[in-house]
Amino acid sequence: MSFLAFFFIVVSLLSFVVAQLVLKKAMEFSAKSGLHNSRFISLISIGIALMTISFFLTLGLLQRFDLSYLYPFQGLSVMIITLMAAMMLKEKLNLRLTIGALLITAGIVLVSLS
Amino acid sequence: MQNRPSGFGNPWLQLTLSVLCVFVSEFLLKRGATDVAEPDSAFSWTGINGLTSPLVWWAILLIIASFISWLYVLRYIPITIAYPLSRVVDVLVPLGCWIFLGEFISTLRWCGIALVVIGLALVAKPVAQIEERL
Numbered sequence: 001m002s003f004l005a006f007f008f009i010v011v012s013l014l015s016f017v018v019a020q021l022v023l024k025k026a027m028e029f030s031a032k033s034g035l036h037n038s039r040f041i042s043l044i045s046i047g048i049a050l051m052t053i054s055f056f057l058t059l060g061l062l063q064r065f066d067l068s069y070l071y072p073f074q075g076l077s078v079m080i081i082t083l084m085a086a087m088m089l090k091e092k093l094n095l096r097l098t099i100g101a102l103l104i105t106a107g108i109v110l111v112s113l114s
Numbered sequence: 115m116q117n118r119p120s121g122f123g124n125p126w127l128q129l130t131l132s133v134l135c136v137f138v139s140e141f142l143l144k145r146g147a148t149d150v151a152e153p154d155s156a157f158s159w160t161g162i163n164g165l166t167s168p169l170v171w172w173a174i175l176l177i178i179a180s181f182i183s184w185l186y187v188l189r190y191i192p193i194t195i196a197y198p199l200s201r202v203v204d205v206l207v208p209l210g211c212w213i214f215l216g217e218f219i220s221t222l223r224w225c226g227i228a229l230v231v232i233g234l235a236l237v238a239k240p241v242a243q244i245e246e247r248l
Contacts, residue, residue, distance in 0.1 A: 008159060020197065027188040044185075055177070059161025059170070062144055063151040066217060075204055075230075081197045091194045096236055101198050103233030108204045110226030 005061065009073050012057035017080050019050035024089060075108020125190040128183040129199060135180035137206050141214065142173035198237045205230050 026043035033040065061070055082101040086093040119125075146169030147161070164170045187196050205227050211217040219227075 004159070020193065023185060024188045024193045027185055031189050051181070056161040056164075059143065059147055059164040060159040061161070062147040063161065063164070064153055066211075075201065078198050078201050082194050085193045085197075089193065091192045093194055096239075097194055097198070100233045100236030101194075103236065104198050104201050104204075104230050105233075107226045107229030107231075107233060108201065110229060111204070111208055111223050112226075113222070 005064065008057050008061055009070075012054045012061070013073060013077060013080075015050040015057075016054040016074065017077050017084065019047045019054065020077075020081055021084055021088060022050065023047035024085065028089075070112075073112055075105055075112065078108070079105040123186075125187050129187045129191070129196060132180040132183040132187060133200055133203050133206075135176040135183070136200075136203050137210065139173040139176040139180070140203075140207050141210060142169045142176070144215070146170035146173060195237060195241055199234065199241075201230065202234055205234075 022043055026040055026047060029043065030040050058070075078101050082093065082097070085091045143164075146167035147164045149169065150163060150167045152163060184200070208217075208219060208223060208227060212219045
C-alpha cells in the first residue's frame with residue numbers, strides 16, 4: 001500500500017469518526033430543543049460536510065482496491081467512536097461493551113489484513 | 115434510553131434498515147466505481163469521476179436513506195451501542211463479496227469475521243435484556 005493510499009484512508013476514517021460524534025451531538029440536541037434552531041442546523045451541516053468528504057475519498061479508494069480489502073478499515077472506527085463517545089459525550093461504557101467493541105475492531109482489522 | 119416509538123418508528127427496526135441500505139450501496143459503489151475507473155489519472159483519487167456512473171447515483175440514494183434512518187437511531191440509542199451494532203455490515207460485506215462477486219475469503223479473514231460476530235453478540239446481549247424488561 002502506498003503512502004498516498006494510507007494517507008487517504010486515514011483522512012477518510014478521521015472525517016467519518018468526527019462526523020458521527022457531531023451528528024450524535026446534533027440529534028441529542030434536537031431531542032431537547034427541536035429541529036428549528038441554529039445550533040442544531042450548524043452541527044448537522046458540519047456532520048454532513050464531513051461525511052461527504054469521507055464518502056468521496058472512499059469512492060476514489062474503491063477505484064484502486066478490492067472492496068473486501070478496503071472497506072474493513074472502517075472497523076477501526078468502532079473502537080475510536082466508542083472511546084470518544086465515552087469521553088466527549090459522557091456515554092456509559094461498561095466492560096462488556098468495551099470488550100465487544102474491541103473484538104469487533106480486531107475482527108475487522110483481521111479481515112482487512114488477510 | 116428514553117421512551118421510544120413502536121412500529122416503523124422503532125429505532126431497532128430503523129437500525130436494521132440503515133444497515134441493509136449500506137450493505138446494498140457498497141456493492142453498487144464497487145460496481146459503479148469499477149465501471150468508470152481511470153486509475154492513471156491523479157484527479158480520480160478524489161473519486162468525483164465516480165459520479166459519471168448511474169450505479170453510483172443509486173448508491174447515493176440508498177446512502178441518504180440509510181443516513182436519515184441512522185440520524186433517527188442516534189436520537190434514541192447511545193452511539194456506544196448503536197455504532198458497534200451497525201458494523202454487522204463489516205461481516206455482511208465480505209460475505210456478500212464472496213457470494214456475489216466471487217472474491218476470495220482466506221482462513222484469516224474467516225477468523226476476523228468470527229471475531230466480529232462474537233463482539234456483536236457481546237454488545238447486543240445486554241440490549242436484548244433491557245428490551246425484555248421494558
